[in-house]
Amino acid sequence: MSARPPPARPHTAIHASTYNSRADWAEDDAWDSASDNEDDAPKASSSRVPPRQVPLRPKISSSSSTLAFSYTHVSAPNPSSYPPRDIPPKNGWTIVKTGPPVDTPIDDDPERGGDADADADVEGDMILGDLEPDAMETMDIIPPLHSKPKTDQGIVRDDVDAIVDDPLAAVKHRARRTEPEPRRPSPPASPESAERSEKLMRERSIRTNRRHKFVECLSSQDVNIAELRKLAWAGIPADLRPMAWQLLLQGYLPLPTPLRTSTLARKRGEYLSLVELAFARDREGLDQQIWHQIEIDVPRTRPGVRLWMHGATQRALERILYVWAIRHPASGYVQGINDLVTPFFQVFLSAYIDSDPEAFDPGTLPARALDAVEADSFWCLSRLLDGIQDNYIFAQPGIQRSVRRMAELVARIDAPLSAHLDTQNVEFMQFAFRWMNCLLMREISVRNTIRMWDTYLAEGPDAFSQFHLYVCSAFLVKWSDKLRQMDFQGIIMFLQSLPTQDWGDHEIEMLLSEAFVLNSIWHNAQSHFSAK
Amino acid sequence: MTEGSNYDYLFKVVLIGDSVLSRFTRNEFNLESKSTIGVEFATRSIDVDGKTVKAQIWDTAGQERYRAITSAYYRGAVGALLVYDIAKHATYVNVTRWLKELRDHADSNIVIMLVGNKSDLKHLRAVPTDEAKSFSTENGLSFIETSALDASNVEGAFQTILTDIYRIVSSKSLEQSNNPIDAPGPSISVGPSVDNNAAQGSKCC
Numbered sequence: 235m236s237a238r239p240p241p242a243r244p245h246t247a248i249h250a251s252t253y254n255s256r257a258d259w260a261e262d263d264a265w266d267s268a269s270d271n272e273d274d275a276p277k278a279s280s281s282r283v284p285p286r287q288v289p290l291r292p293k294i295s296s297s298s299s300t301l302a303f304s305y306t307h308v309s310a311p312n313p314s315s316y317p318p319r320d321i322p323p324k325n326g327w328t329i330v331k332t333g334p335p336v337d338t339p340i341d342d343d344p345e346r347g348g349d350a351d352a353d354a355d356v357e358g359d360m361i362l363g364d365l366e367p368d369a370m371e372t373m374d375i376i377p378p379l380h381s382k383p384k385t386d387q388g389i390v391r392d393d394v395d396a397i398v399d400d401p402l403a404a405v406k407h408r409a410r411r412t413e414p415e416p417r418r419p420s421p422p423a424s425p426e427s428a429e430r431s432e433k434l435m436r437e438r439s440i441r442t443n444r445r446h447k448f449v450e451c452l453s454s455q456d457v458n459i460a461e462l463r464k465l466a467w468a469g470i471p472a473d474l475r476p477m478a479w480q481l482l483l484q485g486y487l488p489l490p491t492p493l494r495t496s497t498l499a500r501k502r503g504e505y506l507s508l509v510e511l512a513f514a515r516d517r518e519g520l521d522q523q524i525w526h527q528i529e530i531d532v533p534r535t536r537p538g539v540r541l542w543m544h545g546a547t548q549r550a551l552e553r554i555l556y557v558w559a560i561r562h563p564a565s566g567y568v569q570g571i572n573d574l575v576t577p578f579f580q581v582f583l584s585a586y587i588d589s590d591p592e593a594f595d596p597g598t599l600p601a602r603a604l605d606a607v608e609a610d611s612f613w614c615l616s617r618l619l620d621g622i623q624d625n626y627i628f629a630q631p632g633i634q635r636s637v638r639r640m641a642e643l644v645a646r647i648d649a650p651l652s653a654h655l656d657t658q659n660v661e662f663m664q665f666a667f668r669w670m671n672c673l674l675m676r677e678i679s680v681r682n683t684i685r686m687w688d689t690y691l692a693e694g695p696d697a698f699s700q701f702h703l704y705v706c707s708a709f710l711v712k713w714s715d716k717l718r719q720m721d722f723q724g725i726i727m728f729l730q731s732l733p734t735q736d737w738g739d740h741e742i743e744m745l746l747s748e749a750f751v752l753n754s755i756w757h758n759a760q761s762h763f764s765a766k
Numbered sequence: 767m768t769e770g771s772n773y774d775y776l777f778k779v780v781l782i783g784d785s786v787l788s789r790f791t792r793n794e795f796n797l798e799s800k801s802t803i804g805v806e807f808a809t810r811s812i813d814v815d816g817k818t819v820k821a822q823i824w825d826t827a828g829q830e831r832y833r834a835i836t837s838a839y840y841r842g843a844v845g846a847l848l849v850y851d852i853a854k855h856a857t858y859v860n861v862t863r864w865l866k867e868l869r870d871h872a873d874s875n876i877v878i879m880l881v882g883n884k885s886d887l888k889h890l891r892a893v894p895t896d897e898a899k900s901f902s903t904e905n906g907l908s909f910i911e912t913s914a915l916d917a918s919n920v921e922g923a924f925q926t927i928l929t930d931i932y933r934i935v936s937s938k939s940l941e942q943s944n945n946p947i948d949a950p951g952p953s954i955s956v957g958p959s960v961d962n963n964a965a966q967g968s969k970c971c
Binding site for chain 1: 799800801802803804805806807809822827829830831832834835838
């Protein structure tokens with residue numbers, strides 16, 4: 235099956251007509267009308283640090299994760315800097331890292347290579363051991379434009395205001411900026427790296443090409459969503475992602491350019507009112523059970539990652555989760571939803587800064603931009619969750635169904651594995667529950683997740699329940715050889731902390747294309763599943 | 767796997783309640799570790815009387831929404847660690863509800879240990895030791911207080927419950943083999959934790 239090349243075009247493009255942004259708006263408005271509040275006053279619970287000037291002092295000696303991250307992209311990651319997340323107790327089985335060293339460039343940013351190389355000298359600075367592996371996988375870093383004044387807080391772009399109003403500003407700005415920049419990495423040190431750098435150059439030119447198409451698509455007066463989906467399936471360049479995601483999420487960002495500024499302003503205002511309403515009374519006025527759960531989970535969201543340890547980020551996350559929870563009483567807040575906010579928040583934040591979002595201090599971002607990141611994250615999370623709500627309602631029927639169907643599918647595509655799991659008394663529920671509940675975010679890094687969501691969003695609103703099922707099946711079958719050598723305990727422990735720490739885009743894209751193949755074969759063959 | 771087959775007794779134990787012990791089962795002792803989703807699996811082995819006692823521990827998520835999923839794991843468990851936070855009275859109040867869950871879904875002769883855990887150095891005690899102790903006696907539970915911040919202490923809780931279970935199971939199998947004389951220490955068995963038909967059903971797998 236793997237012989238088939240990755241899909242050239244997403245088959246879902248034909249659904250484009252169903253994404254009528256206006257219709258979606260109408261629906262949203264109906265939903266929110268009860269809480270409509272024209273008042274745009276600052277939210278009651280806002281505890282933001284006023285924007286302050288970003289110090290641009292160059293940072294010299296102390297280690298910067300940003301620098302170290304950049305380095306890992308040009309060279310195979312040093313395994314020692316990727317400790318497994320949960321070092322399992324000694325159980326007699328060993329984690330074997332199968333993935334080849336990530337020698338393919340792991341992002342689409344044409345700016346990356348040169349900068350990364352320039353930063354190679356900080357290798358010795360990598361002090362990453364006590365961070366979770368996710369923390370080591372940086373988001374796509376947009377290197378600063380001119381010289382590189384690195385600060386502790388990160389670098390805020392100077393056109394923040396324009397981007398808040400219209401995300402296209404960021405795209406246009408960057409497109410202009412990147413074109414006349416054929417900057418190359420410094421001369422290779424060895425023949426091997428020469429070869430690699432040649433490969434990089436080839437890939438870069440392909441990416442540049444794709445990038446042009448993207449920019450063209452995003453800049454058009456009325457974005458052709460089918461075209462955007464087709465492009466996005468294969469991955470979105472990091473700097474175009476914030477805008478592309480907002481368009482793909484059922485037109486959170488309206489497709490026609492003229493509507494955007496006003497729509498965004500309205501949605502963000504609406505969110506502010508929702509927050510204000512939800513937190514109108516003081517703490518005692520909150521739904522205690524929901525609030526309690528959110529309060530304990532927020533500090534445990536991406537522990538060890540700088541961005542998520544900042545008060546400003548945590549308060550924003552609390553508001554997003556709480557407002558969503560009280561607006562969806564059938565599910566309320568369910569643990570794991572907190573994880574699902576993080577890709578949105580980081581991606582949307584990345585639009586406003588020129589440094590690694592995960593190392594960024596959101597307190598340094600102008601409040602207006604941070605509010606926009608929060609509101610956009612809220613609405614986009616809502617749209618994502620709309621498609622998988624029955625994962626989180628009583629008895630979690632959505633997950634139960636997905637896990638059952640996954641077991642049936644695996645029985646068909648990998649009978650020996652299925653039989654082995656059976657003889658070892660391993661139930662799919664024992665490991666796949668979490669795969670569904672957190673959309674694999676506990677299994678792969680946030681960086682991997684973000685790449686994966688490019689494709690999910692391109693697939694359409696069902697992807698997070700339907701396509702995801704195929705991704706999970708392909709993901710399990712990937713470890714088939716190993717699993718078939720293990721006993722019950724080995725299998726469960728292995729599946730609980732999979733060796734995906736050094737996964738890059740390549741591994742994710744392989745997984746997505748395998749899932750695509752499975753989806754094409756099985757999705758319209760429902761009667762093959764023993765319908766229960 | 768090699769170690770997997772190297773034991774004399776294998777017990778299934780569930781971890782329920784305000785389950786901050788998850789970081790113990792995950793070997794994580796940093797203050798903030800990710801929440802448990804559904805269930806997580808861990809193992810521990812201890813030696814009692816020269817026997818290797820191995821536990822398969824299912825750490826269940828605390829949130830109500832996961833009940834439907836997690837209660838399935840109670841079946842076949844010979845032990846349960848019911849955890850509350852001594853600094854948060856609400857978690858102690860919940861213990862009654864958890865007990866009911868166990869009575870409803872778990873085997874009737876399951877050994878239950880109430881674990882008063884201090885998850886956080888900042889907060890003061892809200893549940894007096896005596897109160898929890900007498901509650902345990904009334905309900906036939908063993909009782910221990912631990913600090914999840916202190917690995918050895920939590921390890922101690924596991925040691926204690928596994929030893930308890932071992933005593934009960936081994937004394938039971940001795941009873942069944944009608945040879946009570948050689949019992950290595952049946953008198954130590956934490957008696958009242960089995961509140962009914964204690965004689966039947968050796969659950970060691």
